[in-house]
Amino acid sequence: MRHHTRSNPLGTYKHERLEPPITKGTTKVMTNLYFHVSSGAEWRFRRNITNPSFRTNVLMLFDDNIYHHSKVFVDQLGQHAGGGEVDIFVPVHLCYIDMTIENMCGIQLGGQENRLTRLSTAMSGVAEIIVERTFSILLWTDFVYSLTGKMKLLNQLVDENQSVPRSPKIYLDRLLDGFDAGGLTKDQIVADVLDLFFAGTITAAITTSWVFKYLALYPDTQERAYQEIKETCVDGEVKLNDVSKLTYIEMIIKETLRHVGTPLTSRNLTEDVKVRGNMTIPAGTNVVMCFHELHHDSQYWQRPGEFYPEHFSPANERRRPKGAFNAFLSGPRICPGNKYAMRAMVFLIASTLLRYKFSTDEKPPKDLREMEYRYVFMLYPLSGFRVKIRQR
Numbered sequence: 001m002r003h004h005t006r007s008n009p010l011g012t013y014k015h016e017r018l019e020p021p022i023t024k025g026t027t028k029v030m031t032n033l034y035f036h037v038s039s040g041a042e043w044r045f046r047r048n049i050t051n052p053s054f055r056t057n058v059l060m061l062f063d064d065n066i067y068h069h070s071k072v073f074v075d076q077l078g079q080h081a082g083g084g085e086v087d088i089f090v091p092v093h094l095c096y097i098d099m100t101i102e103n104m105c106g107i108q109l110g111g112q113e114n115r116l117t118r119l120s121t122a123m124s125g126v127a128e129i130i131v132e133r134t135f136s137i138l139l140w141t142d143f144v145y146s147l148t149g150k151m152k153l154l155n156q157l158v159d160e161n162q163s164v165p166r167s168p169k170i171y172l173d174r175l176l177d178g179f180d181a182g183g184l185t186k187d188q189i190v191a192d193v194l195d196l197f198f199a200g201t202i203t204a205a206i207t208t209s210w211v212f213k214y215l216a217l218y219p220d221t222q223e224r225a226y227q228e229i230k231e232t233c234v235d236g237e238v239k240l241n242d243v244s245k246l247t248y249i250e251m252i253i254k255e256t257l258r259h260v261g262t263p264l265t266s267r268n269l270t271e272d273v274k275v276r277g278n279m280t281i282p283a284g285t286n287v288v289m290c291f292h293e294l295h296h297d298s299q300y301w302q303r304p305g306e307f308y309p310e311h312f313s314p315a316n317e318r319r320r321p322k323g324a325f326n327a328f329l330s331g332p333r334i335c336p337g338n339k340y341a342m343r344a345m346v347f348l349i350a351s352t353l354l355r356y357k358f359s360t361d362e363k364p365p366k367d368l369r370e371m372e373y374r375y376v377f378m379l380y381p382l383s384g385f386r387v388k389i390r391q392r
């Protein structure tokens with residue numbers, strides 16, 4: 001754990017109600033224990049508790065941490081500059097682990113400073129297990145699942161909990177309020193924090209690593225992004241206030257999510273749904289929604305298989321029906337972290353590009369759908385996130 005070395009509005013204290021170890025039950029991936037897969041009144045209760053921790057007044061509190069952890073990342077990246085290709089995923093992931101766990105739970109992990117590489121590797125491994133378990137009916141019961149030896153790995157992940165009394169309250173404070181009010185169990189809180197570890201760090205890290213890889217593959221796009229940053233950030237440093245002006249960086253992130261964002265999700269229909277007027281899907285059906293197909297449908301995208309950030313120019317965004325882009329989903333189950341994630345990603349990417357240039361020996365395929373992927377919540381490149389880094 002790192003002690004506070006800078007001004008931090010959050011402070012830190014040990015929370016009595018969540019003493020370790022309370023890891024029992026963290027493996028019930030397919031049950032209502034987890035926020036992501038809970039439903040009905042159970043889900044609504046948890047969502048109502050945590051939603052306020054994503055409001056703008058709370059998000060603004062995080063700027064100091066976003067700035068600090070991004071700076072550590074950019075400085076540490078210097079050790080790879082000028083060398084051969086390196087896989088950038090683990091350093092990026094550690095940065096988001098530090099940022100998100102401090103912002104949402106008040107825990108200062110020091111993952112980057114202490115080079116907790118194993119934490120990132122273990123989390124990626126567990127993410128794959130979760131996906132594997134979702135698709136393999138043989139692994140659905142806890143008994144069979146425990147025989148695979150993977151339960152132990154999940155249980156090891158949560159071994160210390162801290163929170164802070166503050167106003168406005170952050171994510172973990174709200175969950176603890178739910179515990180005090182009697183609506184949430186300790187197991188559920190641990191599960192939700194674990195959920196956040198995955199939902200809030202792996203997704204942002206995969207997206208950002210892809211951005212660096214795409215920019216290495218497409219030098220013209222990288223140059224245009226760099227020019228935007230240089231013209232916007234006149235002091236030679238990116239400020240959090242600059243984020244809303246970095247519109248091309250935002251377009252690049254969205255185009256990245258179009259290609260490699262969550263490829264599918266599923267829902268259970270609570271009422272009959274009419275599709276295109278002539279087909280009815282009955283209530284009770286499990287429906288798989290394939291966003292990867294939607295995000296490459298030539299009805300909505302001029303160049304479906306290309307990396308073309310202009311898909312997200314204001315004119316193109318106006319022309320397209322709203323539901324055609326679903327990287328964060330929409331409706332009541334929209335990703336609550338979407339604004340926070342975009343703010344953190346734009347800032348980290350811009351700060352990095354201002355200092356470094358990316359390149360690669362890999363050649364981009366004609367159509368990005370021809371690339372080989374693994375499914376880890378999102379699409380992960382089989383060839384990894386290998387890039388060469390040069391100081392500007």
Ligand code: HEM
Nearest residue numbers: 036199200203204207262265327328329333335336337341
């Ligand atoms: C690039 C970054 C991110 C992407 C692409 C992303 C995407 C998504 C998607 C597609 C879902 C819906 C999944 C489903 O229902 O099947 C979701 C849910 C969720 N996300 Fe994110 N997310 C990102 C970052 C974050 C961050 C930073 C946080 C929190 C700090 C977060 C917290 C959550 C939570 C708690 C849910 C569950 C919401 C619910 O079921 O009501 N996400 N995310």
